[in-house]
Each structure stands twice: as structure tokens, then as C-alpha cells.
Amino acid sequence: MLDTGAAAQPGDQIVDGQVLVGVVVLASPMNERVLTGPFPGLVPYAESVELARLVLTDSVPANGESFCVSRALRLAAERGVRGVVSFADPLPRRRVTADGVVIGSPGHLGVVYQALGARFSGRATPRSLCLLPDGSVLSARSKSKITGREVGMGGVIRRLEVFGARPLGPDDEPGRWLAEILPAIGARSARHPGNLRYLLTAARTRAERSRVVYGMPSLPYPKWAEDRHRIDVAK
Incomplete structure (x- = not known):
């Protein structure tokens, strides 16, 4: 999303002479079942994809998120995409940067997807998170880069x-090294109940939209409970 009327400020990203204010990333998840479960009749990674990132600057006015996603879906539909899976993480997070700044996220319910009329299909698989001392998450993929001695393991180790x-010494077995150092540095495990899953269709016509078959039921949209620390959501 580009702001055609904004004057560039220091730090702004410029694309074709205009200020970049929003990005939607459609990506391929590591496991194709993320796509084939919700959209059993679509070819994963070609006709179905994951909406992996939605980022807009604070300068974007109200309804900008739904406008941006809607436009991205229309562009994706022109390239053969018919189904899009997206996840909302309702778990509050707290992270401390290297210079001591506390960054907090209250978690979100995916209200932008609700505004677009997406189908809510429940939670993804519950999992355990590995939280580092600053509150950031060491993902399972990051761990596997070390245990498998894959490209990118150096960056994870430096982190x-x-x-x-x-x-990590030359005589260390990566899996044992990881199991040793995580508790030593104060990493802890936290149980995550599962992200909220939304299903969107990308189609150029009503006929194309009607041919999309869902492999999961449509459930009532989740809402925040009164204390804001819990959500009311179908299991």
C-alpha cells in the first residue's frame, strides 16, 4: 500500500517515488496440511496460500487494513489463488529490547478478517513455546536449524x-548443546492454546467463489471476554 499524497519523512520506505505504508505477504506454510485441511479441493501453494504478514503504519486511517487485504486478494485471484488461510494470535506478549525498552502486544482476535466476512474455523493446534529471557520466541524452525546443522544456524546461535x-563447540552434539544451554540462559516453556484460524476466498467472480469447497466448519466469531484476558471462542 502506497500513500500517494504523503511527503516522505526520514526513515520512510519509498517505492516508485511514493511512501510505503502497508504490506501484505502471501506465503507457503512449511506443512501443506495448513492449506489442504481448510481447502481440500485446491492445489496447495498454487491455488491456496497463507496470509503470513499484514503490516500497516500508524498513518493509515481506519479501515485501511481491510482495504489492503481485499485488494491483495483481488490481485492474488488474478494469479490463480482461490483460498487463503490466515491466523490471529490472541496471546499477549511482552518483550524487552537490548536497550531496555519494553514492547508489549495485547494479542488480537483477527477483527480485520471478521470485517472481511472471513470464515472462522476454530483454533490451530496447541503447542508449547520456548520463550527467551527477553520474552521473544525461539521457534521450532530456529531450533531445527541448529539440530540439523542447516544454513542459518549461525544466526540462531549468535542470538x-x-x-x-x-x-557451540566442534565436539558438541547440537541437540544436546541446545538442551543444555536453554535452561542455563533462563529460557522457559509456555503453553499456547493455538492461534485463531480464518479462511478467505480469492475470486474474480461469484461463480469462482461458489466453487471453493471448505474442509472445516464455520464457527461464531471469537470475542474478548469482559476481563480482556480471556476470549469467548468455540473449541
């Missing part, structure tokens, strides 16, 4: 060394 992890 752990910031918290006091000893270097």
Missing part, C-alpha cells in the same frame, strides 16, 4: 549467545 549461551 542465544547474547543471553549468555556458550559457543
Whole structure:
């Protein structure tokens, strides 16, 4: 999303001479079942994809999120995409940056997808998160880069060394090293109940939309409970 009327400020990203204010990323999840479960009749990674990121600057006015996603879906439909899966993380997060700044996220219910009329299909699989001392998450994919000695493992190791992890030695077995250093640096496990799953259709015509078959039921939209720390959502 570009702001055609904004004057560029220091730090702004410029695209074709205009200020970039929003990005939607449609991506391929690591496991195709993320796509084939909700859209069993579509070809994963070609006709069905995941909406992996939605980022807009604070300068974008109200309804900008739904406008941006709607436009992205129309563009995707022109390239053969028919179904899009997106997840909303309702779990509050708190992270402390290296210079001591606390960054908090209250969690969200995916209200932008509700505004677009997306189908809510319940929660994704519950899982355990590995939280580092600053509150950030060490993902399972990051761990696998180390245990499998994959490209990118150096960056993950350097991230752990910031918290006091000893270097991975040439005689260390990566899995055992990881199991040793995580508790040593103060990493902890937290149970996540599962992200909220929304299903969107990308179609150029009503006929194309009607041919999309869902593999999951439509459930009532989740809402915040009165204390804001819980959500009312179908299991």
C-alpha cells in the first residue's frame, strides 16, 4: 500500500517515488496440511496460500487494513489463488529490547478478517513455546536449524549467545548443546492454546467463489471476554 499524497519523512520506505505504508505477504506454510485441511479441493501453494504478514503504519486511517487485504486478494485471484488461510494470535506478549525498552502486544482476535466476512474455523493446534529471557520466541524452525546443522544456524546461535549461551563447540552434539544451554540462559516453556484460524476466498467472480469447497466448519466469531484476558471462542 502506497500513500500517494504523503511527503516522505526520514526513515520512510519509498517505492516508485511514493511512501510505503502497508504490506501484505502471501506465503507457503512449511506443512501443506495448513492449506489442504481448510481447502481440500485446491492445489496447495498454487491455488491456496497463507496470509503470513499484514503490516500497516500508524498513518493509515481506519479501515485501511481491510482495504489492503481485499485488494491483495483481488490481485492474488488474478494469479490463480482461490483460498487463503490466515491466523490471529490472541496471546499477549511482552518483550524487552537490548536497550531496555519494553514492547508489549495485547494479542488480537483477527477483527480485520471478521470485517472481511472471513470464515472462522476454530483454533490451530496447541503447542508449547520456548520463550527467551527477553520474552521473544525461539521457534521450532530456529531450533531445527541448529539440530540439523542447516544454513542459518549461525544466526540462531549468535542470538542465544547474547543471553549468555556458550559457543557451540566442534565436539558438541547440537541437540544436546541446545538442551543444555536453554535452561542455563533462563529460557522457559509456555503453553499456547493455538492461534485463531480464518479462511478467505480469492475470486474474480461469484461463480469462482461458489466453487471453493471448505474442509472445516464455520464457527461464531471469537470475542474478548469482559476481563480482556480471556476470549469467548468455540473449541
